[in-house]
Structures are given as structure tokens and as C-alpha cells.
Amino acid sequence: MSVKTIPLWTLTGLRQGKATTRWRGHGPEPGQDGFLGMPRLDPEKCQPGCEECVAACLPGAISLTAGDSRERVRVDYGRCVVCQLCIDACPTGAFSASSDWAFGSRNRGDLIWSRTAAPGAGSTLKHAIRRVFGRSLHIRHVDAGSCNGCESELQALNNPYYNLHRFGVFFTASPRSADLLLVTGPVTYAMRAPLVQTFDAMPEPRFVIAAGTCAVSGGTNGGGYSCGRGLEGLLPVDVYLPGCPPNPPAIIQALLLLLERLPQRVRGGQITPEEPRSGGAHA
Amino acid sequence: MMCSSTAPAITDLAADGLESHCRAALAAGARMQFMYALFPSRDAPAQLRYVLHPGPGAPPQIWRCEPEAQPVASLAAMAPLLSWYEREATDLFGISFRGQPMPQPLVLLPGTLAERPPMTPGATTPLRHVAAPHPLPDLAGAARADVQIMPFGPVRADVLESAQLVFYYIGEAILHFHPQLFFKHRGMEKRFEGLAPRIGTVLAERVSGVGSVAHALAYCHAIEAAAGCDVPRRAAWLRVLLAELERLYNHLQYLGHLCHTTTLKVGEAQGKYLEELAKQLNCRVSGSRLLRGLIVPGGLSREPAVTVVGPELDRLEREFLRYSDLLASTNSHVDRLMTTGVLGRRLAFDQGATGPVERASGIDRDSRRDQPYGAYAELPLRVAVREGGDAYARQSVRLDEILNSITLLRAVWAGLPAGPIRAPCAAVPCSEGLGWAETPRGTAYYAVHLDAAGRLGRVKIKSPSFSNWRVFPYTVHDSNMMDYAINEASFGLTVSGCDR
Numbered sequence: 080m081s082v083k084t085i086p087l088w089t090l091t092g093l094r095q096g097k098a099t100t101r102w103r104g105h106g107p108e109p110g111q112d113g114f115l116g117m118p119r120l121d122p123e124k125c126q127p128g129c130e131e132c133v134a135a136c137l138p139g140a141i142s143l144t145a146g147d148s149r150e151r152v153r154v155d156y157g158r159c160v161v162c163q164l165c166i167d168a169c170p171t172g173a174f175s176a177s178s179d180w181a182f183g184s185r186n187r188g189d190l191i192w193s194r195t196a197a198p199g200a201g202s203t204l205k206h207a208i209r210r211v212f213g214r215s216l217h218i219r220h221v222d223a224g225s226c227n228g229c230e231s232e233l234q235a236l237n238n239p240y241y242n243l244h245r246f247g248v249f250f251t252a253s254p255r256s257a258d259l260l261l262v263t264g265p266v267t268y269a270m271r272a273p274l275v276q277t278f279d280a281m282p283e284p285r286f287v288i289a290a291g292t293c294a295v296s297g298g299t300n301g302g303g304y305s306c307g308r309g310l311e312g313l314l315p316v317d318v319y320l321p322g323c324p325p326n327p328p329a330i331i332q333a334l335l336l337l338l339e340r341l342p343q344r345v346r347g348g349q350i351t352p353e354e355p356r357s358g359g360a361h362a
Numbered sequence: 363m364m365c366s367s368t369a370p371a372i373t374d375l376a377a378d379g380l381e382s383h384c385r386a387a388l389a390a391g392a393r394m395q396f397m398y399a400l401f402p403s404r405d406a407p408a409q410l411r412y413v414l415h416p417g418p419g420a421p422p423q424i425w426r427c428e429p430e431a432q433p434v435a436s437l438a439a440m441a442p443l444l445s446w447y448e449r450e451a452t453d454l455f456g457i458s459f460r461g462q463p464m465p466q467p468l469v470l471l472p473g474t475l476a477e478r479p480p481m482t483p484g485a486t487t488p489l490r491h492v493a494a495p496h497p498l499p500d501l502a503g504a505a506r507a508d509v510q511i512m513p514f515g516p517v518r519a520d521v522l523e524s525a526q527l528v529f530y531y532i533g534e535a536i537l538h539f540h541p542q543l544f545f546k547h548r549g550m551e552k553r554f555e556g557l558a559p560r561i562g563t564v565l566a567e568r569v570s571g572v573g574s575v576a577h578a579l580a581y582c583h584a585i586e587a588a589a590g591c592d593v594p595r596r597a598a599w600l601r602v603l604l605a606e607l608e609r610l611y612n613h614l615q616y617l618g619h620l621c622h623t624t625t626l627k628v629g630e631a632q633g634k635y636l637e638e639l640a641k642q643l644n645c646r647v648s649g650s651r652l653l654r655g656l657i658v659p660g661g662l663s664r665e666p667a668v669t670v671v672g673p674e675l676d677r678l679e680r681e682f683l684r685y686s687d688l689l690a691s692t693n694s695h696v697d698r699l700m701t702t703g704v705l706g707r708r709l710a711f712d713q714g715a716t717g718p719v720e721r722a723s724g725i726d727r728d729s730r731r732d733q734p735y736g737a738y739a740e741l742p743l744r745v746a747v748r749e750g751g752d753a754y755a756r757q758s759v760r761l762d763e764i765l766n767s768i769t770l771l772r773a774v775w776a777g778l779p780a781g782p783i784r785a786p787c788a789a790v791p792c793s794e795g796l797g798w799a800e801t802p803r804g805t806a807y808y809a810v811h812l813d814a815a816g817r818l819g820r821v822k823i824k825s826p827s828f829s830n831w832r833v834f835p836y837t838v839h840d841s842n843m844m845d846y847a848i849n850e851a852s853f854g855l856t857v858s859g860c861d862r
């Protein structure tokens with residue numbers, strides 16, 4: 080070890096100061112300027128007979144129901160890969176760009192657009208998770224066939240900017256000491272068994288997050304000769320987090336939602352206005 | 363107007379002429395790039411395509427071969443890098459080769475149940491998998507009982523991509539190393555079939571997420587070559603901006619991860635912090651931290667926010683220079699890299715190493731300069747080369763490339779020409795095109811074949827990690843456990859791109 084260099088590294092660390100940003104838990108998170116999230120739908124602008132968005136959407140997130148009513152467009156944000164093609168395709172601006180990323184949801188149904196979203200739906204959890212885990216959570220991540228985009232953002236959680244440890248959340252190697260299984264990818268035929276074995280090896284109570292659109296529904300890569308549809312029909316899911324990939328604050332939001340330290344923001348495929356904060360989201 | 367890729371010349375070869383042509387091309391200094399199979403139509407017999415570069419600076423050549431009978435002569439003994447392509451063609455297209463030195467399946471894992479090779483026309487049944495013992499090489503000799511076998515994965519520690527690493531070792535010494543890849547095989551090439559070219563871009567961006575830009579570029583170059591369309595000059599410059607932003611955040615991630623393996627904690631944190639700043643810059647420029655959604659056939663879908671680049675670059679460069687000085691003067695870090703995982707020049711060439719890995723083994727090759735595309739010919743591109751072939755050389759190449767990326771980004775930012783960013787790019791039915799781009803990990807190629815309706819018929823992806831994973835084990839055999847993680851990190855491999 081060079082005698083000269085190590086103090087310099089220490090100095091670098093100190094000079095850098097605290098890079099971690101304060102987790103706001105409400106309003107815009109720092110460092111996400113410009114982020115393009117899930118497209119917003121305004122069905123009032125929808126024209127009868129038009130199907131442009133459906134043809135443009137590779138993962139099949141947009142479908143049409145029969146009839147000519149304005150409500151005929153159905154968007155499943157659990158399938159959306161945020162490609163923005165529907166926005167380009169729509170001749171009337173019914174789809175528009177947004178910065179919405181807080182799509183962590185306990186209910187798969189809350190990811191589907193609906194005008195009349197029941198407020199508070201899906202806010203009860205099977206277990207009182209906070210009682211079980213207190214303020215600490217150990218995650219076993221399994222890549223079940225991702226494009227590595229989700230891993231890139233999961234790895235970012237441990238950088239000094241997001242510093243996941245401050246929330247008492249840690250990644251662990253052993254499924255035996257894990258509380259949460261965090262799955263990425265559409266689940267390839269070859270990863271199916273290792274994934275299920277990992278889940279089976281975890282002690283109860285155990286929780287599952289489907290992270291990224293592939294794990295939620297297969298995304299652009301589900302089906303075909305090699306892939307499933309993410310965790311659909313495979314494992315019980317406690318929090319769904321679509322995104323391609325979800326950005327680090329979206330992952331943090333989903334983890335805190337699981338821990339009941341933050342309320343769910345998405346209802347009926349739309350980000351609801353801020354609910355009064357109950358506190359406790361801070362590190 | 364800029365042209366993205368020159369139309370390649372196609373030579374028809376009879377199956378019995380493959381070996382002699384290959385021998386002659388190699389003797390003349392050519393390098394085989396990749397090989398793939400396709401069914402030109404539902405009832406047509408399979409066709410093989412070989413893509414090669416006759417020499418530095420020359421445009422690629424394509425050999426087309428319609429074998430009347432199988433097995434086809436394997437070229438792997440002459441051009442070892444073709445071995446994996448042949449095995450893939452056997453697994454997915456059912457084509458058999460004669461004299462293939464490693465006839466085991468490659469892409470289909472041991473224990474895979476496939477009714478028919480999944481890329482043959484009409485194959486519809488999904489693959490299934492039953493756990494099966496991996497056929498590992500046999501060991502013999504007096505010390506046989508001392509050799510331990512450790513399979514690690516496919517679910518590994520930390521947040522890592524899935525792959526199974528099998529070590530044969532005695533104590534600290536690794537005798538043999540076998541990476542079992544392709545747990546992540548998603549059948550991506552099949553997925554392109556039937557799509558409109560514009561929508562295929564969304565898929566190309568999701569082949570290797572941290573190479574979204576370069577994959578979209580290589581794919582669009584192929585589509586543009588097939589359509590004969592030219593990309594407006596401003597778009598060509600902006601594509602360089604996106605591609606170099608991608609290289610920047612990848613190389614910074616690489617350094618942070620490399621420091622993790624040499625247990626240089628502050629170096630790890632600082633590398634990851636710089637990567638985060640670069641990703642935040644990506645987000646402000648493009649709306650996506652992985653720079654997705656801008657590249658489309660014919661140019662760009664929308665204007666990126668270029669003005670923010672200049673001031674942010676100054677800050678990144680300042681911090682990076684301080685960081686790289688510290689890395690260079692930290693003996694504990696440098697000592698672990700030097701002489702670790704040496705890859706010789708000849709091995710790198712024969713087995714098809716690409717990108718920073720081959721450049722660190724003394725091979726002066728970079729498609730941005732040698733088969734130039736987009737605006738690179740107009741910009742101050744420098745190709746970094748080192749002779750050492752070790753982890754230190756691989757780090758050095760990336761350090762140099764970061765500086766050159768910053769130079770290129772600044773040049774684009776300062777000199778960006780005005781004009782449109784998108785030209786019409788109508789698909790031509792029954793056309794084909796070859797495209798490439800230099801990803802942060804080496805050259806990616808896309809070969810596209812359009813059907814009679816102008817939709818994608820066959821798309822072949824040659825990803826750089828497919829090449830570098832093939833090379834990597836040669837540096838692990840006969841090494842030691844303590845160096846393994848450092849050596850792997852120094853290669854900077856992705857699994858998703860390789861497995862597809």
C-alpha cells in the first residue's frame with residue numbers, strides 16, 4: 080500500500096463530502112431532471128376508429144375494447160416499457176409525455192388505467208411487515224433474464240447518491256437470510272427452476288417484488304420460445320414495479336411501499352395527488 | 363447527407379469451397395467476424411452467411427452459402443472464433459457441421475427439451491428445461507482426487523447477471539474454468555420477426571441494456587443500409603453524442619466495479635458516483651438514464667437537450683482527472699491489475715476478442731475509425747491501444763477512452779451542424795443490410811433481412827460480449843482464485859448481450 084496515496088483517497092472521500100441526497104418521499108426527487116416516465120392518457124382526446132397507438136405498442140400495453148366510446152382505450156402500465164412510441168403515433172395528443180415514475184403498486188389492477196380508481200385500494204398488506212422486519216430488510220436479487228438495464232439501476236442504489244443502506248435495506252447473497260426476493264427479467268426457461276428454488280429456500284414470512292416491466296408482465300421480451308411472462312402465474316407478488324428500467328428513486332419508493340413506510344402513489348394507472356405524509360420515510 | 367454503412371459485397375460460395383476460401387482469406391490477413399444461418403422463406407433450405415473483414419479499413423465482405431447437403435464443413439479449426447457461431451446454428455437452426463472441434467450444444471443448456479430447433483420455420487413449442495448434470499470435462503491422473511469442482515451460480519452474490527461459473531481447482535490454483543452461459547437466452551432474434559423496422563429499434567435497445575445506444579445504432583445502420591437511406595448530418599453528429607455518453611457512463615461504472623474487486627473502497631464509491639453523474643446527464647439530455655428512445659431508422663426521433671452537456675462535461679472531466687490520477691498512483695490497486703489475466707495478441711485475434719479487450723492486447727482496431735460510420739470521420743477520434751494484455755492494460759485503454767469520449771462530446775457540443783434530424787427511411791421489401799457500431803465493449807453487428815412485406819424477416823445480432831466471453835476463459839485456466847474477480851471485472855463483460 081503506498082504510504083502517499085491512501086491519505087489522498089481519504090481526502091477525496093472527505094472532500095466529496097456527503098453526496099447522498101435527502102430522500103424527500105414526496106414531490107420531485109433530485110437528480111431526475113428530464114426523466115421521461117409512463118405516458119399519460121387523456122381519453123377525451125381519443126378519436127373514434129383510430130388504432131395508431133395499439134399498432135405502435137410493442138409489448139401490447141394498449142388495447143381497444145369494442146364500441147366507439149371514449150373509454151375504449153385500455154392501457155396496462157404493467158406492460159409499458161416507456162418507449163414513448165404511442166406519443167409519437169397519436170394524432171390527437173391523447174397520449175402525452177410525463178415524468179411519472181412512482182409506479183410501485185401492491186395491486187396489479189392499479190396499474191391499469193381507469194377513470195374511477197378506488198382510493199386506497201390495495202393498501203392493506205397480508206402481513207404487518209413493519210412489525211416483522213422493523214427497520215431492516217434483506218434482499219435476494221435474482222436476474223431471471225433481464226437485459227441488464229434493471230441491474231444497472233439496482234447497482235446504482237448502492238452508489239453514494241442513493242446510498243440504500245441508510246434505509247436499513249441490504250442486498251444479501253444467501254436466500255436463507257433474505258426477507259425479500261427481488262426479481263428482474265421475463266423469466267427464461269432456464270432461470271425458472273433456479274428462481275423457484277431461491278424462493279423456496281427463503282424463510283417465511285417472505286416477500287416478492289417484480290422489478291421492471293419484464294418481471295411484471297414479460298415486457299417486450301416475454302413469451303416466445305424461451306420466456307415466460309415475468310412472475311405472472313409463477314410466484315406471489317407483493318409489489319409490482321413496472322419501468323424499463325425503473326429509475327433508482329422508483330425502486331426505493333417500491334421498497335418503502337413494501338415496508339409500509341410510504342403510501343402507494345399509483346391508482347388506476349395514474350399518479351394520485353400527494354397524500355398527507357405520515358413521516359417515517361426518512362433515513 | 364451522411365451514409366451510415368456501405369453496401370457490402372456478397373459472394374456466393376459452394377459448400378465444398380468454404381474451406382479453401384477461408385484458408386486463402388486468412389492467409390491474406392482477413393479476419394472472420396461472425397457467421398449466421400437463415401431460412402430465406404418458409405420452404406427454402408437454410409442459408410449460411412459468413413461476414414469477414416479482408417483487412418483494416420476495408421469494407422466487410424459477405425459469403426453466402428446454400429449447402430445442398432449436411433453436414434457442412436466446420437471452419438472452426440481454421441478460424442476458432444467461428445466455433446460458437448456454428449454451435450449456435452446447430453442448436454437453433456438444426457444445421458450440422460463436420461469436424462466441429464466441440465460438438466456439444468452451446469446456446470441450449472444441458473437438459474433442454476426442444477421439440478425442434480427453435481429458429482426453424484414452424485417451430486412453435488416453447489423450450490423446457492429439466493435439471494441435468496453438466497457434462498464436464500473428464501479428469502485423469504494421480505492428483506485426480508485432489509481436484510475440487512465448484513459450480514457457482516446461476517444465481518450469484520450481490521446484484522449480478524445470471525450465469526454459472528464452474529471452477530476446477532486445487533487449493534488456490536484454478537486448473538480449468540468453464541462458464542456456463544445462456545441461462546438468459548431470451549430468443550431475442552426470433553422476436554424481431556414480423557415487426558416493422560421502426561418498432562424493432564425498441565427491441566434492439568433491450569438486447570443489452572447498458573449498450574442500448576450502440577445496439578440501436580448498429581440495428582438502424584443495417585436498416586438504413588437495406589433501405590438505402592441517408593441520415594442527415596446533424597443526426598449523425600447527435601448519434602455520436604449519444605454513443606459517447608454511453609461509453610462514458612459504462613467506463614465509469616467499469617472503474618468503480620474494478621475498484622470493488624481490488625477492495626479500494628473510496629475508489630469504488632467515487633467511480634460509482636461519477637457513473638451516477640453521467641447517468642443524470644444522460645437523463646437531462648435524452649429523458650432516459652440509459653439514453654433510450656432517440657435513435658430511429660433515418661436519424662433521431664426528437665432533439666436531445668444538447669445545451670446542458672458543456673458545463674456538465676467540465677465538471678465530470680475535472681473530477682475524472684483527479685480520480686484517474688489517484689488510481690494510477692495507488693500501488694495496492696495497480697499491483698493487483700498488473701500481470702493479472704494476460705491475454706496474448708495471437709489468442710485475442712484468433713478467438714475474436716473485441717473492443718477494449720483486444721485493444722489492450724495490442725490489436726489496433728476500432729470500427730469507429732476502420733469501418734467509419736456516422737460523423738466519426740469528421741471528429742477528433744483517437745484509438746487507445748496497449749500491448750500488455752493484462753488487467754492493467756484493459757483499465758488503461760478504458761481510462762484513455764474516457765478522455766477521448768469527453769473530447770468527442772465537447773467537439774459535438776461546440777460544432778453541431780444545423781439542419782433536420784430525420785430523413786424518410788421507407789423499408790424496401792426483400793432487401794437486406796449489415797450495420798455495426800462500436801459499443802463500450804467492442805463491435806456489435808446487426809444483419810437484417812426484410813420480407814416481401816417490408817417487415818423484419820431475419821435479424822442476426824453479433825454482440826461484443828458473445829466474443830469476449832469466448833475469449834475470457836483462456837485467461838482463467840491456470841490462474842488463481844484470488845485474481846478471478848479482478849480478472850472478470852477487467853474484461854467488463856455483460857451476460858445479456860451474449861445470451862440474447
Ligand code: SF4
Pocket residue numbers: 118135136137138139140141154158159160161162163164165166
Ligand atoms: S410508452 Fe408504453 S404504452 Fe406507449 S407504446 Fe411504449 S410501451 Fe406502449
